[in-house]
Amino acid sequence: xxxxxxxxxxxxxxxxxxxxxxxxxxxxxxxxxxxxxxxxxxxxxxxxxxxxxxxxxxxxxxxxxxxxxxxxxxxxxxxxxxxxxxxxxxxxxxxxxxxxxxxxxxxxxxxxxxxxxxxxxxxxxxxxxxxxxxxxxxxxxxxxxxxxxxxxxxxxxxxxxxxxxxxxxxxxxxxxxxxxxxxxxxxxxxxxxxxxxxxxxxxxxxxxxxxxxxxxxxxxxxxxxxxxxxxxxxxxxxxxxxxxxxxxxxxxxxxxxxxxxxxxxxxxxxxx
Amino acid sequence: xxxxxxxxxxxxxxxxxxxxxxxxxxxxxxxxxxxxxxxxxxxxxxxxxxxxxxxxxxxxxxxxxxxxxxxxxxxxxxxxxxxxxxxxxxxxxxxxxxxxxxxxxxxxxxxxxxxxxxxxxxxxxxxxxxxxxxxxxxxxxxxxxxxxxxxxxxxxxxxxxxxxxxxxxxxxxxxxxxxxxxxxxxxxxxxxxxxxxxxxxxxxxxxxxxxxxxxxxxxxxxxxxxxxxxxxxxxxxxxxxxxxxxxxxxxxxxxxxxxxxxxxxxxxxxxx
Numbered sequence: 001x002x003x004x005x006x007x008x009x010x011x012x013x014x015x016x017x018x019x020x021x022x023x024x025x026x027x028x029x030x031x032x033x034x035x036x037x038x039x040x041x042x043x044x045x046x047x048x049x050x051x052x053x054x055x056x057x058x059x060x061x062x063x064x065x066x067x068x069x070x071x072x073x074x075x076x077x078x079x080x081x082x083x084x085x086x087x088x089x090x091x092x093x094x095x096x097x098x099x100x101x102x103x104x105x106x107x108x109x110x111x112x113x114x115x116x117x118x119x120x121x122x123x124x125x126x127x128x129x130x131x132x133x134x135x136x137x138x139x140x141x142x143x144x145x146x147x148x149x150x151x152x153x154x155x156x157x158x159x160x161x162x163x164x165x166x167x168x169x170x171x172x173x174x175x176x177x178x179x180x181x182x183x184x185x186x187x188x189x190x191x192x193x194x195x196x197x198x199x200x201x202x203x204x205x206x207x208x209x210x211x212x213x214x215x216x217x218x219x220x221x222x223x224x225x226x227x228x229x230x231x232x233x234x235x236x237x238x239x240x241x242x243x244x245x246x247x248x249x250x251x252x253x254x255x256x257x258x259x260x261x262x263x264x265x266x267x268x269x270x271x272x
Numbered sequence: 273x274x275x276x277x278x279x280x281x282x283x284x285x286x287x288x289x290x291x292x293x294x295x296x297x298x299x300x301x302x303x304x305x306x307x308x309x310x311x312x313x314x315x316x317x318x319x320x321x322x323x324x325x326x327x328x329x330x331x332x333x334x335x336x337x338x339x340x341x342x343x344x345x346x347x348x349x350x351x352x353x354x355x356x357x358x359x360x361x362x363x364x365x366x367x368x369x370x371x372x373x374x375x376x377x378x379x380x381x382x383x384x385x386x387x388x389x390x391x392x393x394x395x396x397x398x399x400x401x402x403x404x405x406x407x408x409x410x411x412x413x414x415x416x417x418x419x420x421x422x423x424x425x426x427x428x429x430x431x432x433x434x435x436x437x438x439x440x441x442x443x444x445x446x447x448x449x450x451x452x453x454x455x456x457x458x459x460x461x462x463x464x465x466x467x468x469x470x471x472x473x474x475x476x477x478x479x480x481x482x483x484x485x486x487x488x489x490x491x492x493x494x495x496x497x498x499x500x501x502x503x504x505x506x507x508x509x510x511x512x513x514x515x516x517x518x519x520x521x522x523x524x525x526x527x528x529x530x531x532x533x534x535x536x537x538x539x540x541x542x543x544x
Contacts, residue, residue, distance in 0.1 A: 005293065019298060021277065021382050026291060026366060028418035031299030049370050060423055095422065101386075106423060114373075131440035135421060137409060145419055146300035147409060150367070150376060151332055157326060 004081050006074050006111040008065065011081060019108060024095020028102065031094040032145040036200075037116055037234050041085040043075070044234070044269050048200040053091050056142045062093055062107045071109075079113055088116040088235065092144070116235065118271055123262060126242035126254055127231065129175070130161035131220065135168035139195050142261035149176030163231075165244065166211075168195070172218040174232060180241075181205070182218060183228035183250075183257045189213045201232040205261060223247075228255030230262075237269070238262035276353050278346050278383040280337065283353060291380060296367025300374065303416040304328035305364040309388055309506050312356040315347070316506070316541050320472040325363050326394075327412045334365055343381075350383055357377045358521060360388040364416070388507065390543055395534060398514035398526055399503065401447070402433035403492065407440035411467050421448030435503075440467070444490040447503060452513075453477070454490060454501035455522075455529045459483045473504040476540075495519075497510065500527030502534075509541070510534035511514065 003014040024030040026052065034053040037044050049176055050068055057064045066154035075089065092110040099105070132155075133177040134148055152164050165180060173192055179202040181191045191202060193215035206213045223229070229241035229252045238261050275286040296302040304317070309316050322340060333531060338346065347361065364382040366373045404427075406420055416501040424436050438445040445464055446452055449473040451465045462472060465487035478485045495501070499522045501513035510533050512526035 007293070019293055021279070021289045021291055021364070023298070024422065025301070025306075026295070026297045026364065026382075027416065028301070028415040028422055029297070029303065030422050031298070031301070032421060033299075061426060062420075092293070092298065102418075102422065103425065110298075112293065134409075137406075138423070143419055144299065144301040145417060146374075147302060147332075147415055150296065150300055150302050151410070153336055153375065153543065154333060163411065197483045 003113070004078060005113070006078050006109075008108055009074065011077070014112075017110070017112070019094060019099050019110070022097045022101065023108060024098050024104065024204045025144060027098070028095060029145060029147075030060070030104070031092060032060055032062065032140055032142055033090055033092040033144055035088055035090045035234055038079065038085065038087045038089065039270055040089060041079070041272075042270070044076075044203065045200050046072075047125045048203065052142060052200065054094075057093050057107075059138070059141045060143065062095070062105060065107065065109050066092060073250070074111060078113055082113050084113055084115050086115065086117050087113050089113045111172070118237065120271075122236075123254060123259075126240040127163060128243040129163055129165045129241055129245075130156055130159040131165045131167055131245055133168060134166045135173070135195060136197075138164065139173075139197055142197055159245070161243075167220050170219055171195070172220055172223070178231040178233035178236060179263065181230050181232065182212075182222065182226040183255060184222065185227060187227065187257075189257065190216050190218055192216075192218055199232060199234075201234060201237065201265070205232060208264070210264065211261065223249070226250065228258045230255075230258040237265050237271070274379070276350060277358075277385070278350050278381075280380055281346065283349070286384075289382070289384070291366060291382070292369050294373065295380060296370050296376065297416065298307050299370070300330070300367065300543075301417060301419075302376070303365060305362055305416055306414055306415055307360055307362045307506055310351065310357065310359045310361065311542055313348065314542070315361070317472050317476065318344075318347075320475065321363075324414060324472065329365050329379070330483075331410070331413045332415070333376060334367070336365060337379065337381050346383060352387055354385050356385055358389050359385050361385045373412035374418075387544070388432065390509065392543075394508075395511065395526060395531075398512040399435060400433045400515040401437045401513055401517075402428055402431040403437045403439055403442060403517055406437065406438045406444075407445070407467060409443075411469055414469055417465045418448060432518070439492050442491055443467070444492055444495070450503040450505035450508060453485075453502050453504065454494065454498040455527060456494065457497045457499060459529075461529065462468055462490055463490050464488075464490055466543070471504060471506075473506060473509065473522040475535070475537065477504060480536070482501055482536065483533065495521070498522065500530045509543070511539050
C-alpha cells in the first residue's frame with residue numbers, strides 16, 4: 001500500500017518526500033516537531049499535542065504556515081489518504097530554506113504517518129535504564145535536537161541498558177523521548193518539575209482526578225530506595241522501569257501503582 | 273550559471289538537491305559538517321578541514337561513505353563543474369535515512385559550494401558582540417546544532433549587536449561560528465583553551481612561528497580591560513571586536529596586533 005506525507009500542504013508519496021539540502025534543519029539542525037497517535041482512526045489528545053506544537057514553534061520564533069483549523073484539515077486529509085487506523089502522526093516544522101544558510105525565513109511544515117501498534121506485553125518486560133549527566137538545551141521546547149540521545153546508543157548497549165535517564169546538578173530529569181516518574185518510599189507518586197519537556201501523557205497523569213502526583217526535585221540517591229519507577233510517552237503509554245544502573249528498582253517487577261495508572265490510561269485511550 | 277552539488281557521489285543541480293524527510297538530520301538534528309574556502313581555485317587549509325571532518329564523524333559514530341582520497345576527487349569534480357574560483361565549500365554528513373527514525377544506519381554525504389568573496393573593508397568596521405551564558409553541547413565536534421545561535425538572532429538585534437559571545441561558568445568561550453582572541457592588558461595574545469570548537473584559523477594562529485599565543489581561561493571581567501579583541505573563522509579570517517555588551521574594547525578601533533595577524537594571514541592565504 002502506498003503511503004503519503006504532506007509537505008507544505010501538498011500530498012506527496014513517501015518515497016518522494018524530500019526537503020532541500022539548504023533547509024535549516026539539514027544545515028543547522030533547526031526545527032521543532034510533535035507526535036500524536038491514532039487508535040482506531042481517532043487521534044489521541046490531539047489538541048494537547050497541537051498546543052505544544054504551536055508553543056514550540058513560537059518559542060523558536062518560527063511561524064507555522066497554517067492556522068490550527070487548517071492544520072487539522074491537513075491531518076484528516078492525510079489520515080484519510082493513508083488509511084492507517086493505528087498510527088503515529090508526526091508534525092515537523094523545519095527552519096526552511098535560507099538564502100544565507102543561517103537566517104530564519106520561511107519554515108516548512110511536514111506531516112508524516114507511520115503504522116503504530118501498541119504491544120501490551122512490553123509492560124511486563126519493563127525497561128532497564130542507565131543514568132547519564134546531561135541537561136538538554138531548551139528542554140521545554142520539543143526541538144529536533146537528539147544529538148546526545150543518538151550518540152549515546154552504543155554506550156547504552158555497552159551498559160546492558162535499553163535507554164538513558166538524564167540527570168544534572170544532582171537532579172533527575174527525563175529520558176530522550178519520555179518523562180520519568182517514581183513511587184517513592186512513602187508511596188507518593190513524584191515526577192521532576194523543571195528543566196524537562198512536559199509530555200502530554202505526563203500532563204494527563206498529573207491532572208488525573210484519581211491520582212495525586214507531586215512535581216518535585218528528585219535526587220539520584222532516591223532511586224536506590226524508590227518502590228516503583230516508570231516512564232511515560234505517547235508510544236509507550238506507561239512502562240515500568242525495573243533496573244537503573246544495574247540495580248533493581250523496588251522488587252524488580254512492575255509495581256501495583258504503575259499497573260493501575262497504565263490500566264487507567266489504556267481505558268481512557270480506548271486501547272484494545 | 274547552473275550550480276551543482278554532490279549527493280552521495282552524484283552530481284545534482286542545486287535546485288534538485290534534496291534529502292529524504294526521513295533523514296536523521298531532519299528528524300533528529302543529527303549531522304556534522306565542515307567548511308573550507310577556495311581562493312583563485314585553490315582550497316585553503318584543506319587537509320586541516322578534512323582532518324576535522326573525519327574526526328567529527330568518528331566522534332558521532334558516523335561512517336563517512338568515502339575514504340579521504342576519494343573525497344578529494346569528489347571535491348575537485350564539484351569545483352571543476354561549478355567553476356567558482358572564490359568559494360566556500362561545505363561538506364555535510366547527515367545521519368541518513370533510518371527505518372525506525374532513531375537509529376543510525378547509513379549516513380549521507382552532501383557537498384555544496386557557494387560563491388564567497390572576501391570583503392577587506394569589513395576589517396575597519398569590526399564587529400559588536402553581546403555576551404550570553406551558554407555552553408554548547410559536544411563543543412569539540414562540528415555538529416549541525418545551531419539551535420541557540422539561530423534562536424538568539426532577535427536578541428542580538430535587540431541588543432544592537434551583530435553576533436553573540438558565549439560564556440559559561442565564568443569562562444569566555446566562543447561565538448556560534450568563530451573563535452575568540454584577546455590581547456590582554458599586558459599585551460599577550462590569549463584564546464580560550466577548552467569547551468570550544470577548535471577552528472582551523474585559530475590553530476594556524478596558535479601554531480604561527482611569529483606569534484606567541486596563550487591557550488588559557490579568560491574570565492568575562494577581563495573583557496573590560498583588554499587592549500584588543502578579535503574573532504577568527506574561515507569566512508572572516510580575522511575581524512576586530514570593537515564593542516562588547518555596549519562597552520568599547522580598548523580604543524574602540526581595530527588594534528595593531530589584530531591588524532598584523534590579519535595581514536599575515538591574508539598574505540599566507542593569498543587573498544588579493
